[in-house]
Amino acid sequence: MKNEMKTTYLLFIISLFTQLSFGQVITWLPNFPTDSDSITVVFDAAQGSGGLANYAGDVYAHTGVITNLSASGSDWKYVKTNWGVNTPETKLTRIGTNLYEFKIKPSVRAFYAVPQSEIILQVAFVFRSGVQVNGQWLEGKTSTNGDIFLPLSVGGLNVAIINPVERPVIKNLNDTIMVNVVSANSNNLQLYVDGSIVSQTTSNSIEYSIITNQTGKKWVKAVATGTGGAEVADSFYFVVNAPVVVQALPQGNRDGINYKSATQVVLSIYAPEKDYVYVIGDFTNWEVDPAYMMKRTPDQFRYWIEINNLSPGTEYRFQYLVDGNLPIADPYSEKILDPWNDQYISSSTYPNLISYPVTKTSQIVSVLQTGQTAYNWQVTNFQKPDKSKLIIYELLIRDFLATHDYKTLKDTLGYLKLLGVNTIELMPIMEFEGNESWGYNVMFHLAPDKYYGPKNELKKFIDECHAQGIAVILDMVLNHAFGNS
The missing domain is CATH 2.60.40.10 (Immunoglobulins)
Known part of the structure; x- marks a missing residue:
């Protein structure tokens, strides 16, 4: 009897979240959770990045929160564990094929131990395999390989368009867009397409189909009305593609x-x-x-x-x-x-x-x-040292200087000149992943890494080197292109 009840419960949960998911990476109950609520999250490993699709092992949540003190969406606070650490409270429960359940309880604030002085805006997730597979972690993220966020509500009157999930919505002619709206504490719920009401109800949900019969861009808006005429709204836009114009790239242009x-x-x-x-x-x-x-x-x-x-x-x-x-x-x-x-x-x-x-x-x-002011080179006739007489100082800016910038480096040339150096070889200064690196994990080969300063400060450094008879060599790693390249 107990097993039958458990099976019935799991089927109910799966059915309920299937109704609300519409292809999204996570779904949750309640629809509008606050920081004082317990939340049940269901993760669909087949959606988003799909990194954990059909994975047979245990799955864990790397999770924290975004608060009013977070500097950005990547500035997670009160993260439950370090990456790769498995704990019982961050382990997901498998409830179906590629479906996992995760409970945040007794409340969001208590689970993450967030002080009352901070406002919790979102719960953040990256789901991962319990062990490395072929030397790397399998990850469940968004379709653009981003972190997954669950927004928190402040309670009261709420409305949300829960489908379509993936934004922006881009369709072709004669496609169908399924729109699903849910509300809380509303007396009236309306759905607009480009300013015209297409559906209205006194219940707390709307389902509506849009046929894309015209190219261009349109806005969809849901408005929930509560006690005293208070209103809240949610909206999204969709674009219906026109045929791609085929035309040659004008001469004189390149990638x-x-x-x-x-x-x-x-x-x-x-x-x-x-x-x-x-x-x-x-x-x-x-x-x-x-x-x-x-x-x-x-x-x-x-x-x-x-x-x-x-x-x-x-x-x-x-x-x-x-x-x-x-x-x-x-x-x-x-x-x-x-x-x-x-x-x-x-x-x-x-x-x-x-x-x-x-x-x-x-x-x-x-x-x-556009309209950038060209750098005015002071030395235009620099003579390179003979290749057989190079005295090279290979230099990693962040190790050589605590300030790790071109401006300060320019002021230290006298020291290098006293050593007899006539050539400085800069370890890779192209945009690489992270800030503190040797630079061999390049992601953008033509962009100077901003951790060392603006590009004109680099030019000033080179200019001053030439003024003092010092050549500058760049360590190039054209065969290295990392994940963000």
Whole structure:
């Protein structure tokens, strides 16, 4: 009898979460949990990154919270264990094929031991295998390989569009979009498409199907009304693809960022066997905009776009969104933003570093800037030392200087000159993963790593080296390209 009750309970849980999941990586009850609630989370290993799909071993949660004191979405607080440490309270319970249950109890605040003085905004997860497989951990993350977040509510009147899950929503003509809305403590629930009511109820949920019969962009909005006329809303947009324009890349352009004038760039990316590519960024408010769908070259190898009306000297952050679910930076970028490591770069090392668009996207972001002031080289006739007479000092900036920046390095040349050095070999200074590294784990070969300072400070350092008769050699690792490349 006990086993029958357990089986019935598991089937009930699986059935319930199947109704609410619609393909998302995690689902949870209650729908609008607060920090004082116990939460039941179900993880679908077949969704998202799929790194734990069909894995037969034990699965554990690497989990913490995002609070009002977190610097970014990667700044987890009150993490339960160090990575790779298995504990009973972080072990998931298998409840079906690729389905696992995880309980946060007796409450979120108690489970993570968060002081009352902090506001818990989200619960954060990365699910992993209990042991390494072929030398590495198997991980369950989002479809873009990001961390998984469960938002917390403050209670009271709430509304959420729980389907579609994957955002942004990009469809083709004559596709169907299933919209599911849930609310709490509402007297009336309405669903709008581009400002027109398409469904209304006094219950706490709506299911509605949208047929994509027109290309372009539309907004869907759910509004819940509570006692006294109070309203809360949730919304999303969807884009219906127009046919990709096929047109040759204009002559004189190549892959990467092509600066055509102080207000115009041409972007080109090598992306064979991809169906479509959009550019998203500051100039689209980080939304998918049909006007920024890239053209495809006749050989189907490249996508490109011309962007106009840029402000000279202004830095614009952007990414390519490939096939609607893969945000990537331009591999030829001269400057990138890193959501995991930029936060540890001080303003004294890199003054006025443009911020990562934390709430807008994930993964590495490119930066373009038209109308840049060209560096004025002071030494234009440097004579390199004879190859047979090189006295080389191989230098790792972060080990050589506590300040780890080009500006301070420039001021130490007198010391190196006293040693008889006539050549400085800089260990890799291209953007590598992390901040403190030898630099051989390169991810962007043409972008100087910001942990050492701005690119013009690098140029000033080289200029001063030449002024003192010192050559500069860069340690190049073109055959190394790591995971974020």
